[in-house]
Amino acid sequence: MHKGKGMKFVGDSRITAERKPNIPKDYSEYPGKTEAFWPNFLLKEWLVGAVFLVGFLCLTAAHPAPLEGIADPTTAGYIPLPDWYFLFLYQFLKYEFASGPYFVIGAIVAPGLAFGGLLLAPFLDNRPGRKVSQRPIAVSLMILGIASVFWLTYESAAHVDWETRAEQNTPEMPVEVEIDESHPGYEVYQNNSCIQCHGESLEGGAAAPALTNIDLSVDEIKDIAVNGIGDMPPGQFEGSDEELQQLAEFIVQVNESGD
Amino acid sequence: MLQKLYDWVDERVDITPLWRDIADHEVPEHVNPAHHFSAFVYCFGGLTFFVTVIQILSGMFLTMYYVPDIENAWRSVYYLQTEVAHGQIVRGMHHWGASVVIVMLFLHTLRVFFQGAYKKPRELNWMVGVLLFFIMLGLGLTGYLLPWDNKAYFATQVTLEIAEKVPFIGEATKTLLAGDPNIVGAQTLTRFFAIHVFFLPAALFALMAVHFILIRKQGISGPL
Numbered sequence: 504m505h506k507g508k509g510m511k512f513v514g515d516s517r518i519t520a521e522r523k524p525n526i527p528k529d530y531s532e533y534p535g536k537t538e539a540f541w542p543n544f545l546l547k548e549w550l551v552g553a554v555f556l557v558g559f560l561c562l563t564a565a566h567p568a569p570l571e572g573i574a575d576p577t578t579a580g581y582i583p584l585p586d587w588y589f590l591f592l593y594q595f596l597k598y599e600f601a602s603g604p605y606f607v608i609g610a611i612v613a614p615g616l617a618f619g620g621l622l623l624a625p626f627l628d629n630r631p632g633r634k635v636s637q638r639p640i641a642v643s644l645m646i647l648g649i650a651s652v653f654w655l656t657y658e659s660a661a662h663v664d665w666e667t668r669a670e671q672n673t674p675e676m677p678v679e680v681e682i683d684e685s686h687p688g689y690e691v692y693q694n695n696s697c698i699q700c701h702g703e704s705l706e707g708g709a710a711a712p713a714l715t716n717i718d719l720s721v722d723e724i725k726d727i728a729v730n731g732i733g734d735m736p737p738g739q740f741e742g743s744d745e746e747l748q749q750l751a752e753f754i755v756q757v758n759e760s761g762d
Numbered sequence: 763m764l765q766k767l768y769d770w771v772d773e774r775v776d777i778t779p780l781w782r783d784i785a786d787h788e789v790p791e792h793v794n795p796a797h798h799f800s801a802f803v804y805c806f807g808g809l810t811f812f813v814t815v816i817q818i819l820s821g822m823f824l825t826m827y828y829v830p831d832i833e834n835a836w837r838s839v840y841y842l843q844t845e846v847a848h849g850q851i852v853r854g855m856h857h858w859g860a861s862v863v864i865v866m867l868f869l870h871t872l873r874v875f876f877q878g879a880y881k882k883p884r885e886l887n888w889m890v891g892v893l894l895f896f897i898m899l900g901l902g903l904t905g906y907l908l909p910w911d912n913k914a915y916f917a918t919q920v921t922l923e924i925a926e927k928v929p930f931i932g933e934a935t936k937t938l939l940a941g942d943p944n945i946v947g948a949q950t951l952t953r954f955f956a957i958h959v960f961f962l963p964a965a966l967f968a969l970m971a972v973h974f975i976l977i978r979k980q981g982i983s984g985p986l
Binding site for chain 2: 513516518519522523524525527528530533534535536537538539540541543544547548551552555556559560562563564566567568569570571572573574575576578581582583584585586587588589593596606607610611618621622623624625626628629631632633634635637638642645649672674676
């Protein structure tokens with residue numbers, strides 16, 4: 504920094520009163536075809552970035568981000584999977600020599616060595632030669648590492664049926680319905696066998712689906728109650744016609760309350 | 763007009779040296795794809811930065827709707843995905859960007875490694891870069907839980923179980939991350955949200971600044 508007598512400042516500040524010219528450096532004396540970053544090269548980078556962005560936006564438009572159903576800890580038999588870039592670690596922990604009593608090897612020692620080696624690569628491979636042929640050990644260890652990551656990722660992902668997974672876990676808005684237990688239809692629901700399979704709050708069970716979030720008319724419900732549908736046998740309903748009407752109206756009312 | 767405005771600011775703050783520092787740097791022939799097409803490998807670092815910027819911007823817009831609470835997290839994402847104008851695109855950019863940034867980081871790391879560009883005097887910048895890679899993986903791990911759907915919940919449970927089994931520090935780590943020694947729930951979601959949105963981005967910005975300042979000070983590595 505310029506110091507000493509004769510310096511002029513702006514007011515009482517420490518900003519020098521002498522203006523520096525705002526002109527780019529001259530690169531003509533630099534070796535080779537050196538180019539200025541601003542604005543020549545930045546414009547080219549900008550174009551490459553624009554092409555990249557268009558491709559990226561095509562990807563997002565063609566494949567919307569997945570979303571599964573709301574987290575439910577009681578979901579039975581859900582097979583957890585991490586994001587794809589953790590699959591290799593996840594797969595590694597499944598092998599016998601890396602799990603159970605050898606967990607510490609699989610989860611800490613092996614990844615620690617691999618990633619620690621990556622972090623400290625400049626000190627492990629510390630000779631000046633930069634060419635691949637001048638550092639065979641470092642390069643072959645890296646190739647081995649990359650090959651194992653690719654192999655483990657493949658082993659983990661190849662056995663997953665991604666389409667079925669996506670189909671089984673589509674997002675559904677959980678519907679909160681009001682069960683009006685004073686409705687005459689609820690009494691009919693209780694007194695017939697409906698409640699045994701379809702549950703106290705129409706939530707369904709192992710033997711029958713939920714009666715909430717269905718799109719059926721009163722007449723259609725009456726028909727199903729009497730004649731059955733799918734696994735539901737006919738003749739389940741044993742009340743009067745009036746009771747049947749009350750039952751169907753009750754179920755429709757519950758469904759309307761959830762909208 | 764613009765020039766006058768610039769001069770007005772420059773007289774008071776002396777920004778010209780700062781601006782020339784940013785604008786004036788050479789792009790040597792061997793890294794310029796316009797002269798040698800194979801130099802496209804030098805683009806991966808810049809593309810990583812570009813996707814990181816996409817992640818920051820799309821993430822900022824996502825937080826305008828996202829609610830980090832177990833009752834509403836999934837519902838807010840569902841709403842964003844189905845009702846909000848362009849919500850699907852913004853969330854899609856954040857989702858796919860998280861994968862693309864890992865791919866770009868990987869390619870950038872390979873370029874630097876196979877060119878031996880981490881050798882003296884660039885050891886420090888290599889280590890900063892590897893730390894950036896770890897932070898990016900941490901962002902991916904914590905972001906995976908935030909939609910609070912089944913895959914998020916069960917994957918996080920597995921992750922925390924693995925963390926728990928680490929000797930000596932495992933249980934403390936799990937409690938720190940999940941907010942409870944046993945429950946993966948409301949506390950876990952808020953903690954992952956805080957880590958994803960405040961802690962890790964802060965570390966990311968600091969290390970990115972160091973990464974870029976070091977590149978500028980040392981210059982890009984020469985041709986092989």
